[in-house]
Amino acid sequence: MTPEQADAELAAVHPRDAAQAALREVLRERLARFPGHGGSGSGGSFAGSALDRDGTSEHLTTTAFVFERSGRRTALVAHRRLGMWLQPGGHLEPGDASFAAAARREAAEETGLGGLLELALGGMPLDVQRHELATSYGRCTAHLDVAHVFVVPDGSPLVVSEESEGLAWFAVDDLPDGTAPDLPPRLALASALLRA
Template sequence: MIVDDFLTSLAALPASPARESYLSFIRAGGSDALERDGGPEHVTASCFVFSPDLERVLLCFHRKGQFWVQFGGHIEPQDSSIADAALREAREESGIAELALRSDAILDLDRHELHGGFACAAHWDVGFVAIAAADVNFAASDESEDVRWFATNALPKNVPSSFPARIAAVVNSIAGRASN
């Protein structure tokens, strides 16, 4: 069951306040916590797409939110895991059909409240990573106004406030795993 696999993946992460909050949220909500209609707060899956040298990140300009962000969205019934949902969303929103996750390892946890055009109150986002060639063909989806590469150390101004720190942490995590 997807919720059980997700709890196992979360429990395997290093101890942190974010991990503990996610574990509590999932244990309390069960499989409903993974459903778009399971309540005003629920889990979403996302994917950071980096160039092979980790110097650039491919972002989409979110139509509803009006900000630049990684690819992602709600878990759908056909998704076999949170990682599978993240990959599906990244493929749909980037137009890169051959995109593959670097691994099934969770590299980012970010609960964020939503405002404006969103029906949900908050997303408990779970982030994964994919690598794409810098010259890959990509295209915006119906949910995005634009898709572009940005230097990881020179992100656009209209990103969520915590986004630069999240990008840096994900890059550092990947670089740390590569050197081990």
């Protein structure tokens, strides 16, 4: 995925409110400002762009909200470095064809659900978010995150990865202590959309 392709994906998103619209424009501005070593208008390469984890202090990332098909339970990862429960997700890689493809790859790596993951909500992102990072992350100060929703059959077994301290299914209305503060309303929204 190039910065131009990423921008086209974001341009196609219909934000649900003014705050989401403003944040989407922050992500698009970042892509325009850091197009990669290929330069703007020439297909800009991934390296050095706002998609590259080593390219800028604030770069785009991807998230996967993984739900059982019923929409009642979600898979959360105990993040080793942050010490909290989060949705699967991470950095984009040069071979990722889209934000959704990157989110699927991250979810497969972190949950072991692989081929069971089915993109939901018509393939459109649930939302975009900006996450400030602790100083322990070095030069990286924020993640600008694009979130997609996936479903799997109810009761699908999870396989924890080496990156995480734990992995489990949780009811959306009964999340564990230590859940990231912005997560409950986002999960509630995703669950409601899945069950609508």
